[in-house]
Amino acid sequence: MPQGDWPVIPPERGGDLHNLEAAETADLVLFMAGNQFMAMADLVAAFRRAHPEIGAIFYETLPPGMQLRQILAGGALFRDRVLKVTPDIYSAVSEGAMRQLAAAGHIAPGDYRLYLHNRLSLMVPEGNPAAIKGVGDLGRPEVRVSQPDPANEDIAHHHFGHLPPGRRRGPGAAHHGRKKDRRHHPDDGRPSPRNPAPDRQPGGGRRTGLGHRNPSRQTTRAADR
Secondary structure (H helix, E strand, C coil): CCHHHCCEECHHHHHHEECHHHCCCCCEEEECCHHHHHHHHHHHHHHHHHCCCCCCEEEECCCHHHHHHHHHHCCEEECCEEECCCCCEEEECCHHHHHHHHHCCCCCCCCCEEEEEEEEEEEEECCCCCCCCCHHHHHCCCCCEECCCCCCCCHHHHHHCCCCHHHCCCCCCCEECCCCCCCCCCCCCCCECCECCCCECCCCCEEEEEEEEEEEEEEEECCCC
């Protein structure tokens, strides 16, 4: 495949490529959803203790959509290097990703398993000045909503289903409503110079959460290497 056709891993995402020097020779390759990055070091360490026979482990904590494009293309361009790695395990937040892998011949149809249900929360400024009581309130025109980028984060598509048509946008739109003072990086919710810690509101106030049952599911499948 010509270099220009490889999907690109943004150069600043090196922190999501763990044990990169062993990527193409690792005994175990894991493509894990980006929101699991905070747990992966402990999980890998525990796995190593239980399975000392396994040598090098390479794992990614990039957004699942970015990883899916990497699998389908057979690799990805990171900085000046083409990474030609196929995961033993790939986790996603939608069955649509698994259906794409099946259609491309990477797995047999239906050959994946549900391993996690999760619960999402709505984060609002301290005191909840907009009186947000549930997902339906996000459709109000004066409410500003920050979402993950649906081009990379399948979870955003679950969120969009709760918004009225006038407030939905297609892939590549990470935010809805007013554009002023955006503070979330479109790829994830991690603290960064552009993206303060998620429990902080610009101006110093803290955010509080409102629980919302979410129908999204995380699925995983071992892809043929």
